[in-house]
Amino acid sequence: MSETCQRMALCKSADVEEGQAIRIEKDGLCLAVFNLEGDFYVTDDACTHGPGSLSEGCIEGDVVECDFHNGAFNIRTGEVVMPPCMVPLKTYRTVVDEDGFVSIQF
Numbered sequence: 001m002s003e004t005c006q007r008m009a010l011c012k013s014a015d016v017e018e019g020q021a022i023r024i025e026k027d028g029l030c031l032a033v034f035n036l037e038g039d040f041y042v043t044d045d046a047c048t049h050g051p052g053s054l055s056e057g058c059i060e061g062d063v064v065e066c067d068f069h070n071g072a073f074n075i076r077t078g079e080v081v082m083p084p085c086m087v088p089l090k091t092y093r094t095v096v097d098e099d100g101f102v103s104i105q106f
Helices: none
Strands: 007-012 021-026 029-036 039-044 058-060 063-065 072-074 080-082 091-096 101-105
Touching (some): 007 021, 007 029, 039 101
Antiparallel strands (some): 007 101, 021 029, 058 063, 072 080
């Protein structure tokens, strides 16, 4: 049985500066698109602990610190790396196509 993968284009890779993130709202999702040394990662934008926006958080290496209660997550895996956050962050399979569009695949 073959599996069909769907993609949702979010932005151009050039829209996200290295070491930064942008917020994308599309199809009922609120996402953060991160550029870590030219590799792109997509997570939910909302912190799992409170109303913080992770695209507005402080990024150091592959960790984003929420601007609300200073909890932190690994951008690549969604794992909690600093409390008060307890619930991991949802991550999405990310693809950058030949035209430079960053998409999530599901």
